Amino acid sequence: MMEPGGLDGVLAKLRHWRMEPDGAGLLWLTLDRADSGVNSLSAEVLTELEQVLLGLAEAPARGLVLRSGKAGGFIAGADISEFGALGSSAEALAHIRRGQEVFRQLEALPMPTVAMIHGFCLGGGLELALACRHRVASDAPGTRLGLPEVKLGIHPGFGGSVRLTRLLGPAPAMDLMLSGRTVSAGGARKLGLVDAVVPERHLARAAAGAILRDKPAARPPMVQRLLAAWPLKPLLARFLRRQVAARAIPAHYPAPTALIDLWARSGDPEAMYRAEAESVAQLITGSTARNLVRVFQLQEKLKALGKQGAPAPRCVHVVGGGAMGGDIAAWCALQGMLVTVQDVDPGRLAKVVKRAADLFRKKLRDPREAQAALDRLVPDLAGAGAARADLVIEAIFEDAEAKKALYRTLEPRMRPDAILASNTSSISLEELAVVLVRPDRFVGLHFFNPVSKMQLVEVVAMPGRASDTARDTVARATAFVGAIRRLPLPVKSSPGFLVNRILMPYLMEALILVGEGVAPAEIDRAALGFGMPMGPVLLADTVGLDICLSVARILGAHYGGVVPARLEELVAAGHLGRKSGQGFYRFRGGKPVIPKGRAPRPGGEIEQRLMMRLVNEAVACRREQVTLDDDLLDAGVIFGTGFAPFRGGPLNHNRQEGISAQERLMLALEQAHGGRFSPDPGWASL
Numbered sequence: 001m002m003e004p005g006g007l008d009g010v011l012a013k014l015r016h017w018r019m020e021p022d023g024a025g026l027l028w029l030t031l032d033r034a035d036s037g038v039n040s041l042s043a044e045v046l047t048e049l050e051q052v053l054l055g056l057a058e059a060p061a062r063g064l065v066l067r068s069g070k071a072g073g074f075i076a077g078a079d080i081s082e083f084g085a086l087g088s089s090a091e092a093l094a095h096i097r098r099g100q101e102v103f104r105q106l107e108a109l110p111m112p113t114v115a116m117i118h119g120f121c122l123g124g125g126l127e128l129a130l131a132c133r134h135r136v137a138s139d140a141p142g143t144r145l146g147l148p149e150v151k152l153g154i155h156p157g158f159g160g161s162v163r164l165t166r167l168l169g170p171a172p173a174m175d176l177m178l179s180g181r182t183v184s185a186g187g188a189r190k191l192g193l194v195d196a197v198v199p200e201r202h203l204a205r206a207a208a209g210a211i212l213r214d215k216p217a218a219r220p221p222m223v224q225r226l227l228a229a230w231p232l233k234p235l236l237a238r239f240l241r242r243q244v245a246a247r248a249i250p251a252h253y254p255a256p257t258a259l260i261d262l263w264a265r266s267g268d269p270e271a272m273y274r275a276e277a278e279s280v281a282q283l284i285t286g287s288t289a290r291n292l293v294r295v296f297q298l299q300e301k302l303k304a305l306g307k308q309g310a311p312a313p314r315c316v317h318v319v320g321g322g323a324m325g326g327d328i329a330a331w332c333a334l335q336g337m338l339v340t341v342q343d344v345d346p347g348r349l350a351k352v353v354k355r356a357a358d359l360f361r362k363k364l365r366d367p368r369e370a371q372a373a374l375d376r377l378v379p380d381l382a383g384a385g386a387a388r389a390d391l392v393i394e395a396i397f398e399d400a401e402a403k404k405a406l407y408r409t410l411e412p413r414m415r416p417d418a419i420l421a422s423n424t425s426s427i428s429l430e431e432l433a434v435v436l437v438r439p440d441r442f443v444g445l446h447f448f449n450p451v452s453k454m455q456l457v458e459v460v461a462m463p464g465r466a467s468d469t470a471r472d473t474v475a476r477a478t479a480f481v482g483a484i485r486r487l488p489l490p491v492k493s494s495p496g497f498l499v500n501r502i503l504m505p506y507l508m509e510a511l512i513l514v515g516e517g518v519a520p521a522e523i524d525r526a527a528l529g530f531g532m533p534m535g536p537v538l539l540a541d542t543v544g545l546d547i548c549l550s551v552a553r554i555l556g557a558h559y560g561g562v563v564p565a566r567l568e569e570l571v572a573a574g575h576l577g578r579k580s581g582q583g584f585y586r587f588r589g590g591k592p593v594i595p596k597g598r599a600p601r602p603g604g605e606i607e608q609r610l611m612m613r614l615v616n617e618a619v620a621c622r623r624e625q626v627t628l629d630d631d632l633l634d635a636g637v638i639f640g641t642g643f644a645p646f647r648g649g650p651l652n653h654n655r656q657e658g659i660s661a662q663e664r665l666m667l668a669l670e671q672a673h674g675g676r677f678s679p680d681p682g683w684a685s686l
Contacts, residue, residue: 007055016045017052018069025062026208032069039070041124042079043095046102053105063112063211065204066132073119073142075128080152083293086285093281099124099158100273103131112214116207118200121145122182127160130167133217134210135193137185138200145193146182152296153289153646155259157280162272165263167217168192169224170233174240174263178256192218237264252531252646255283287656291648298635298649302456302489306482310475313390313419313483314338319383319406321345324423325395326352327451330359333377335484340378340385349379359452386413391480393445395423398550403427404435411436419473421445425500426554429462429493440469443477446497447486448640449543456639457481462493489636492626495558496551498633499640502621502650504555505613505676507548510536511564511584513606520584525599526606531644536610537584538592541577545570545584561676609673612666614643616680618650623682659686 011019015034021027029052033039056064068074078099086092106113106128115121115129118138126145129135137143147156147164155161155177165173172191176183185197195215198206219225227236237260244256258279266272283289314337318329321343329341329352343349356377360370378385386392392414396402403422411420421443422432433439444460459481461474474490481488491498510523514537524535540548549571552563570576570583577583578590585592600606618637627633634649647653654662663683670677 007052007059010051010055014048014052017048019052021061022208024208024212026211027056027061027064029064029066030069031066031075037070038072039068039075039125040077040079041075041099041128042082045079046099050102050105053102053109056109056111057105060109060111063114063208063214064109065114065116065207065211066128067116067204067207068118070119074115074117074121075125076120077123077125077148078158080293080296083284084290089281089285092284093277096157096277096280096284100277103128103158104273107131112211114207114210116203117145117185117194118143118203120182123147123149123156124158124160127156127158127163130160130163133214134195136196136198136203136206136210137188137194138203139185139197140200141184143185144182145185145188146180147177148180148182150178150180150253150255150259151292153253153255153286153292154280154283155255155262155276157276157284159273159276161259161262161276162266162269164193165228165266167220169220170227170236170263171224174236174260177259178240178244192220234264237261249529249531252644253288254286255289258283288646291646291652294648294652295635295638295645298631298638299455299487301631302487302635302639303482305478305490306486306488308475308478310472310479312479313476315385315388315390316340316480317342317380317383317385317389317392318395319343319386319392319410320395320397320423321348321352322395322397324447324449324451325393326355327359327449328393328395328423328447329377330356331451332484333373334360334363336376337484338376338378340380340389342380342383342385344381346379346381349381353377353379363452383410383413386410387415389414389418391419391421391477393421393423395447398425398427398547398554400427400431403432407432407435411438417441419443419476421477423447426496426551428495429460433462438469440467441473443473444491444493444497445477445481446499448499454640455487456499456636457486457488458491458497458499458636458640459488460491460493460497487635487639489632489640490628491636492624494624494626496555498621498626498636500551501555501559501626502614502617502637503641504552505561505617506610507536507540508552508561508564509609509613509676511540511567513609514584515564515566518606519595519597521594521597522600523606523610524594525597526604527610529599529602530607530611531646533642538594540567541583541585541587541592543577544579545575545577608665609669609677612662612669612677615650615654615662616666616677619654619682619686620680622651623680623685654686659683 017031019027019029031039113132114134115132116136119142121129126147147160149155168191188194189197195210196206226232240260250257262275262279316332316337316339318325318341321341329339333339341352357374360373364370419441425446429444433442436442446458448454448456459478478488513523514520520537524537527535549567556563575582578587581587622633630651634651637643638645638649663679666677666679
């Protein structure tokens, strides 16, 4: 029902929307969510939109343009912060059905409507755009459209699964929703998701033109219409289920399978909308969705750390042209920084440039942009760039004496205000800093391999360094990580820091199991069954057994533990894993030869031994305050090791499984397998 005072009365009270008519009889409705840098569809935003739509239904105009008042994008989606308030599936269903109804009111307006899209148009934002009759988009690089709800453990719920399938046909629509990927404006045009793509300066004219022409929506190609009909529909559904099951265990990630089932059973439109809402209401209150929302929020928390105002270095010098150093240098150049990379071996520097050129061609489709990035990466045999750099990153091999010898020659050549950072993965900064004249300018920046894919960077600070210079060093290093589009994790200096320290007992337990005669593939399948992205034995082979041995020795000297004999034997024989073609697995063409077999039952002894070693070390890191809080610890393990995202991190997993039950399991494993399973004293404070 319309509020007293009609549409004008409604418009006068709006916080998030404003509407302006123009001389051509068009109405321009702008979303500019108050007290937020981005647009999202909160309950209050939807309520206001509903009031506007009720008024427009009674007083239609020539056409309606929906646009964003935010420079960064259209609409990011639903307000994820409100998900946690949905205490039951019944509450969730009411919320979703209400959103569906608002979008159906938009769809039913007696006038042409167009969504004017620039920047991101995601999730509920794209669902709103789909409820419009037309869509036009800016061709700017930042324009991305998609329905990434599966990454939050749900699927579209405001009618998106119905409208997208109807618009594109089942195969492209299901691909977009099941993958959660986003597409550029040009890609959206090819799919038929938008009607026109124009430069941003012409976007308003294109939106007005779409209304004035008001062409009927194009139908999907005939082949897509056939796929939506019997007998092809059940065949496509079966194919999609197989694809989904190959990527993720449906019991861990139920949303993709639920979406396929929803489409396969779809009938009349009203039943389809109702089934969509009921499906999302069940998913959104389940543990997977709640934990994946938690992971998203943890990611946003880390991103925020990299945007806290410290100036980011613009000129970077990297010492070490190996795989890690070269890839760090290439990634920094890709992000617009001027980078010099130093190594004593000219051949190694040539390989750095070749790998960088391959990366730039892959990431930057415009050859001119790829060449510009390559021009920013300068091989530096003499190390002259160290004198000009804001930030110098040491990325040589993991040997404390070699690093200290380098620092003695490097520090005197650096600017007094420059930062020296080490990419050490396991050596404490205190041990390395003893040779430095300015230790307050020293910090750890621990990247993970491969640099172009792994999001996390540990920003390592030495405890007890409380001077303004030391704080400024950490702040600038954190800003640098944010500037290169990575997630900074502040950690305290200690051997192994957070990620490697927690990962190493897990890897060592896997190799102990191999020594006991358990097949590597069986061990890896148990880890995959828990939800890890890669089994620990294959992970060791992929990282390099020589590197695993070096880190295991360093951490073993500090924290105790025996290095498995089989690891020592393989390294001594030159079997280093993937890089040598032989490790615990044999490799052909860089890929492991893995014998087929059945996955162990969930929660079996192999899984327990692997995961409880990891969880116990996480508890120890919590007790020692290696991170500032539990959330950052969980975030570090998720983004640094790939720890099963649907479990929300090791500490969160402990809470959900029950602290007492987990501690009893540790004690049982200790009785069966010895002291390496002794519960850390930190269990008492959980």
